[in-house]
Amino acid sequence: MSMERKEEIKYLGQLKEWIGLNREFEIIDLFADLHPADIADLIDNLEEQEKIHLFSLLDVEKASDVIPELSDISREQILEDMSDTKLAEIIDEMDSDDAADVIAELTEEQARAVLDVIEPEESEDLKELMKYDEDSAGGIMQSELVSVLETANVRDAVNAVINISDEIENIYNVFVVNDAGVLIGTIPLQKLIIAKRNDAIIETIDKSIPSVDVDVDQEEVARMFEKYDLVALPVVDSSGHLLGRITIDDVVDVMEEETSEDLYRIAGLDEDDNIFNEPFQSIKKRLPWLYLNLLTALVSALVIGFFEDTIKMMVALAVFMPVVAGVGGNAGSQTLTLIVRGLALGEVTYENSRKALYKQTFVGIANGVAVGLVVGIIAYFWKGIPILGIVLGLAMIINIFVGTLIGTLIPLSLKWLKSDPALGSHIFVTAFTDAFGFFSFLGLAAIFIKLFT
Amino acid sequence: MSMERKEEIKYLGQLKEWIGLNREFEIIDLFADLHPADIADLIDNLEEQEKIHLFSLLDVEKASDVIPELSDISREQILEDMSDTKLAEIIDEMDSDDAADVIAELTEEQARAVLDVIEPEESEDLKELMKYDEDSAGGIMQSELVSVLETANVRDAVNAVINISDEIENIYNVFVVNDAGVLIGTIPLQKLIIAKRNDAIIETIDKSIPSVDVDVDQEEVARMFEKYDLVALPVVDSSGHLLGRITIDDVVDVMEEETSEDLYRIAGLDEDDNIFNEPFQSIKKRLPWLYLNLLTALVSALVIGFFEDTIKMMVALAVFMPVVAGVGGNAGSQTLTLIVRGLALGEVTYENSRKALYKQTFVGIANGVAVGLVVGIIAYFWKGIPILGIVLGLAMIINIFVGTLIGTLIPLSLKWLKSDPALGSHIFVTAFTDAFGFFSFLGLAAIFIKLFT
Numbered sequence: 071m072s073m074e075r076k077e078e079i080k081y082l083g084q085l086k087e088w089i090g091l092n093r094e095f096e097i098i099d100l101f102a103d104l105h106p107a108d109i110a111d112l113i114d115n116l117e118e119q120e121k122i123h124l125f126s127l128l129d130v131e132k133a134s135d136v137i138p139e140l141s142d143i144s145r146e147q148i149l150e151d152m153s154d155t156k157l158a159e160i161i162d163e164m165d166s167d168d169a170a171d172v173i174a175e176l177t178e179e180q181a182r183a184v185l186d187v188i189e190p191e192e193s194e195d196l197k198e199l200m201k202y203d204e205d206s207a208g209g210i211m212q213s214e215l216v217s218v219l220e221t222a223n224v225r226d227a228v229n230a231v232i233n234i235s236d237e238i239e240n241i242y243n244v245f246v247v248n249d250a251g252v253l254i255g256t257i258p259l260q261k262l263i264i265a266k267r268n269d270a271i272i273e274t275i276d277k278s279i280p281s282v283d284v285d286v287d288q289e290e291v292a293r294m295f296e297k298y299d300l301v302a303l304p305v306v307d308s309s310g311h312l313l314g315r316i317t318i319d320d321v322v323d324v325m326e327e328e329t330s331e332d333l334y335r336i337a338g339l340d341e342d343d344n345i346f347n348e349p350f351q352s353i354k355k356r357l358p359w360l361y362l363n364l365l366t367a368l369v370s371a372l373v374i375g376f377f378e379d380t381i382k383m384m385v386a387l388a389v390f391m392p393v394v395a396g397v398g399g400n401a402g403s404q405t406l407t408l409i410v411r412g413l414a415l416g417e418v419t420y421e422n423s424r425k426a427l428y429k430q431t432f433v434g435i436a437n438g439v440a441v442g443l444v445v446g447i448i449a450y451f452w453k454g455i456p457i458l459g460i461v462l463g464l465a466m467i468i469n470i471f472v473g474t475l476i477g478t479l480i481p482l483s484l485k486w487l488k489s490d491p492a493l494g495s496h497i498f499v500t501a502f503t504d505a506f507g508f509f510s511f512l513g514l515a516a517i518f519i520k521l522f523t
Numbered sequence: 524m525s526m527e528r529k530e531e532i533k534y535l536g537q538l539k540e541w542i543g544l545n546r547e548f549e550i551i552d553l554f555a556d557l558h559p560a561d562i563a564d565l566i567d568n569l570e571e572q573e574k575i576h577l578f579s580l581l582d583v584e585k586a587s588d589v590i591p592e593l594s595d596i597s598r599e600q601i602l603e604d605m606s607d608t609k610l611a612e613i614i615d616e617m618d619s620d621d622a623a624d625v626i627a628e629l630t631e632e633q634a635r636a637v638l639d640v641i642e643p644e645e646s647e648d649l650k651e652l653m654k655y656d657e658d659s660a661g662g663i664m665q666s667e668l669v670s671v672l673e674t675a676n677v678r679d680a681v682n683a684v685i686n687i688s689d690e691i692e693n694i695y696n697v698f699v700v701n702d703a704g705v706l707i708g709t710i711p712l713q714k715l716i717i718a719k720r721n722d723a724i725i726e727t728i729d730k731s732i733p734s735v736d737v738d739v740d741q742e743e744v745a746r747m748f749e750k751y752d753l754v755a756l757p758v759v760d761s762s763g764h765l766l767g768r769i770t771i772d773d774v775v776d777v778m779e780e781e782t783s784e785d786l787y788r789i790a791g792l793d794e795d796d797n798i799f800n801e802p803f804q805s806i807k808k809r810l811p812w813l814y815l816n817l818l819t820a821l822v823s824a825l826v827i828g829f830f831e832d833t834i835k836m837m838v839a840l841a842v843f844m845p846v847v848a849g850v851g852g853n854a855g856s857q858t859l860t861l862i863v864r865g866l867a868l869g870e871v872t873y874e875n876s877r878k879a880l881y882k883q884t885f886v887g888i889a890n891g892v893a894v895g896l897v898v899g900i901i902a903y904f905w906k907g908i909p910i911l912g913i914v915l916g917l918a919m920i921i922n923i924f925v926g927t928l929i930g931t932l933i934p935l936s937l938k939w940l941k942s943d944p945a946l947g948s949h950i951f952v953t954a955f956t957d958a959f960g961f962f963s964f965l966g967l968a969a970i971f972i973k974l975f976t
Contacts, residue, residue, distance in 0.1 A: 107750045115875075139750075141870075232717050241713045242695070242754070259712040260694045264685050278558060296779065297560045297592075299772035301695070301754050318771050319752035322778070326749065329782045330864055333789075337860035338853065345865045345879050352882070353889045356857055360894050360923070363853040367846040368901070374842045381834070381841050388834050388841040389827045392957060393820040395845060400791065400816040400950065404809055407790035411783055412798045417594075422568075426798045429805070436806045441813050448821070470813070497853065504845060 082115055089120055098127055110139035122151050134163035137172060154180065158187035167212035167320060170199040207291050208284040210324060211305045211314035214238045217245040218271060220254050225267040242302045245312055246275050253281055253304055253312040281306050284313055288324045293416055295321045332414055335492035366501030373505050377512035386453045387515050390462050395507035397441060398469030402499040405430050405477030410492045413485055427478050434474025442467035457518045465511035473503040535568055542573055551580055563592035575604050587616035590625060611640035620665035620773060623652040660744050661737040663777060664758040664767035667691045670698040671724060673707050678720040695755045698765055699728050705763040706734055734759050737766055741777045746869055748774045785867055788945035819954030826958050830965035839906045840968050843915050848960035850894060851922030855952040858883050858930030863945045866938055880931050887927025895920035910971045918964035926956040
């Protein structure tokens, strides 16, 4: 059953009432009808003690479906409180990729205890999965999959699906391997249904469906799913042995994660910051970025400090200083955002980055002239000082051009240095446009005042 | 065949050489082996005339697969040049959702000509699809699907899949409807394979798989796929009649689109701006945002203008003005980004927004004190003026607090006004922190100077 927003609110009210009255049977009844994702949503909206209490009412199978859907905070609170035996039972029921993620979040002690209790075969599987970098194909793959030998026929493949269906719920393909376990090809369920039962499986396989190496970054994996419209992708080692598969639902989560990461990094935020974190955690996470920003702002202050005498001669300069810096910074942010997004989507590459730079430079000069002229005229009529109008217009042209250039170069350089192009890039771009904007504006003013007054 | 980056470069060089030598057979051979998405990538990297030439070498079926994968710019260039008959043939081959998108991009004249030429039944389908808002479930659904009556058995459903497999490549589910066409349930292919051929289909259906109303926004659709780990979702009208289906590959595209939209709107960019647009288009698209920013910057200038006399008395104020404004703006951007993202992911809701506001307020005050103390001390030691240190520290505390508050309130208010919470919100937040930062800093300075000197 899917829940509309209104229903969710109604359920939440009902649930809180039942918790108050200790009506556990009604709660268990309600949970029996709900999708695990909806149960997780309800639990996420409760207080810590209520969360732990309600979660304890779920049977092992339901609990194993709900855990991956919980918010990070709820999951942490609930796992912390759980006995090792109960935890092991639940993890035993989970898909291997989700299980490995949960174990990775436990304390080392808890993790070892759990791995000791669950079935040895599954425990080996999990230890294997946990070796891979969590941001790689290996980190998001699961070991549950259906595979048959290349000598099998279609009937064997159908039987393989039937036999494993109790354990795996989301089968989209059967993978075909040789004796050595090397991936030969993939057959989607649709093709399996169409094929004659006695056909050799090797005749029906789709060799064009790609596979991915276990070490490839998850962002690259997401791009493959997007490009080739995939629902499942086999993962292989460097010799082509089939290790696991990645399904689209995990990729969707990766995409959301990478999007948050990009947005946060542009703004100068820690990737695990969250609206509902503990306030002191948020304070601690944001403060270093604010101090970094303070540092860059003090560089600007230093630049202005050079020109105190100039400002004393013409206080109107102080009035327009922030205009030069602000609009230049905005032009830089615009370009920065386009480049960061283009890099994330794979549209901007090493080959075409030069073309991008030329184009942005041209756009920067044109927009600089368009804004510079207007602001110069406004300043002249406002303050009646011709020099001010000219200097402001010129500085604006220069700073919008510089902002656009820097907004292009910073993310490209970070990428070239194999760092994340989005990392705090907004702070660096505005640091540059601020300092340079003040320098060009006040510097030009100092020269013009010296020459013409 | 999947293409690695290096291979793509090799192919591109090869392709350009062959184009120069007019070796059409080699090119056709190469294209025969490549995935449509890879062909689209290669074409995207060519000059306009080469694009049109190479595309004309594709047969109708391949062409229909390549068109949806092309970049917007390439597609526009290629479609503009194509004859109505060729276009109609290609569109006839496409999935209805892609076909409707392509027709929507044509001139009215071209569109009418194409709809007249293609099969009447398909033409009706397309006209039907094109009625829906392009950002709604109806706008991204396709009419191609497999459905059987509730009186059917599993064998009928299997036969339905077999019969339609020539036309539809990505079948994941069979939908079950009653006489009136109302959706009763869904059965995934995996379950179809497991079930006995003589079982009634009604016994095997999964009633818990959700459906979506045709008018629901695509962002909401994407959230449903994410929450319930779906690969296909039936679309129904208000009386429950099955109209079409949405598949995960389209949802992945929606997610990328919505992410770009959020990022662009925060930065003050048009959603269809792109690194490789025509320069004059980019200039035209970005200029209004820069002028808007100029306007808000002039408001700040106006605020500073009030205090020209105060600045004349203590020029050091001009030096630290941008520090107050900049760091406050950064604190605002951090909060803004968290709220916009939280709203997009459905984590921030009407009910918990008050909690979010209280928390952000607390974080704002704490970070304000942490940064304000440091900057006050620095200013005192740098300039040796006690008043400057005190005023700067106080103004910084106030402005970081205000930035955090405004960064929370602006996106929440936009959401409450049913507008996009991300729309130009960065410009508005910094406009506020700039103006307010200057006002509090210079205003406090004016008061302190009056009182203590």
